[in-house]
Amino acid sequence: MLPAVILPARCKPLCRPTILDGVDFDFEWCETAQEWADYSLLIEAMNAALPASSLFSVSLHPAYYSITPAAIAAADYISIQSYGPRPNRFPYDQFVSDLNNMLAYGYPRHKLVMGLPFYGTTSDNTLITTAYTDIVKAHPNLDPNLDEIAVTANGVTRTYTFNGQTTLIKKAKLVRDQELAGLMYWDIATDVNYTNPLALLRAVNTIINANLDVDTSTPVSAQTINFPALPEKRVDDLDFDAGAVASSGLPVSYTSSDPAVATILNGKIHLTGAGTTIITANQTGNALYQAAEPVSQTLVVIADTEAPTAPANLTATATDETATLTWAAATDNFAVTGYKIFKAGELIAELNATTYTVNGLQSSISYDFVVVATDKAGNISGPAAITITTPDTQAPGAPLALTGKKTIKHEIELTWQAATDNVAVVGYWVYLNGTPLHTTPITGTTYRVPSPKGRDAYEFTVKAVDAAQNLSAAGNSLIVVKGIIVEPGATASRQPKSATESFVHPDGVVVYPNPSPGRFRVNLNSPQNGELTISLYNANGRLLKEIKDVKNDAYEKELDLRAFAAGIYFIRISVGSFVQSQRINIE
Structure with a gap:
């Protein structure tokens, strides 16, 4: 510088x-x-x-x-x-x-x-x-x-x-x-x-004159609009650009004479119904261009009366409470906008997909379903129909309160409470040591069998069955040992007075874990005290082991039965007038 x-x-x-x-x-x-x-x-x-x-x-x-x-x-x-x-x-x-x-x-x-x-x-x-x-x-x-x-x-x-x-x-x-x-x-x-x-x-x-030696008397230029004729449209056509262009390059806006036929949405023509309307293109000019002369074209919008094709390949996969419907997509002269699902004639869903799961169904019931396709104009396709029956995979509840009494005919009459099911119980199976005593289900809640003889232990159980052949778990078992009826899950506060008397007591024996590899704990809840005997029987009623002990108030003892083979056994506990048996499973 x-x-x-x-x-x-x-x-x-x-x-x-x-x-x-x-x-x-x-x-x-x-x-x-x-x-x-x-x-x-x-x-x-x-x-x-x-x-x-x-x-x-x-x-x-x-x-x-x-x-x-x-x-x-x-x-x-x-x-x-x-x-x-x-x-x-x-x-x-x-x-x-x-x-x-x-x-x-x-x-x-x-x-x-x-x-x-x-x-x-x-x-x-x-x-x-x-x-x-x-x-x-x-x-x-x-x-x-x-x-x-x-x-x-x-x-x-x-x-x-x-x-x-x-x-x-x-x-x-x-x-x-x-x-x-x-x-x-x-x-x-x-x-x-x-x-x-x-x-x-x-x-x-146009804003600030630069005082140049030029002609600025006519700074604003004229412009024109080129607006080609509009093609015929269908009601369900998408929004479209009308195609008008201003010679200035400035953007063109539109108006519609009948909003019931078409409106202007985001600068495009949006169809709202069938009929005829006048679309006018406008360009209002700016500091450099004069407003253009508006140009109009007639727009004809026709109704769409063609229905979509029916949904194809309608299938259903059912569970006890649901049905999943699946179908192939329908087609339309323009576009399918969705599907309607009906159950027994009642509309239950509207969706834009090709699969739908219906909830809240009941087991073993027949249902009718219909699927139709729709388009933007409200046209409805032909129906795709299917009928399904929901399966029943839910087993009945176990029959409870199995009891027995001897009759004068040297029989044992078994009685139990009715079981419940999500659909219906159709019968019962009575088992002796795991083997059914009949070839078809019985329909009542009582059953007489010959009274077992001998020193073997015999176990009776009952299972409920429904129409779908779902089998319930067994309820409590009833055991006969040496001719005496014993009810596991209950206790006897005394010996029965006669051969026909059954007995139930709130106290009881708990054996756990069950099943077990061989180590069990026995817990006895009974007001009876004194000398106590624990007897182990096999499924044939043969006495395998006997343990003597003394009970004072609460009683719990660990049993090591690992020396015995895997299988079903029965433990019988007696103290004073109390006698009860429990079934155990050695794995």
């Missing part, structure tokens, strides 16, 4: 009316506080050296502008380079921010001149520039609303950020409304010819 005395002295002879109007400082740019101080002194010195009639302007970047208040006062105008070099300086919002920063720093409105870009720079920050004339050359029908576009030159395509006419008009309006000193263009040589409707200077002159 030349000393603050030398440069002004050399510029002074040039600033005469016959030579130059003034001087513009455009030093890019100071980086240290000392450089800004020196630059500010140079600005003051230049102002002092110039004749009073000379104009003196200083050009600063919106990121580098820290001259002193005295330097600001010395300059006639301060122009702000709010147009680059990076693409982030081009948007309107950044322009507003730059202006606000200048005002906040202390630059007076009557001195501020805001810069506008008449060129483009690569959007990827590689700082490759192109003239606005080259952008228009590549896109002769450039949309004035665009601020970014791809340009191919010498076989290379790059995307450029720039300011189209719409954005420059917004910036010019801001400068006007803020009552700033004016605008500066960088650079005017890159604009297209002023007679071109896409000229940037022409757009700005």
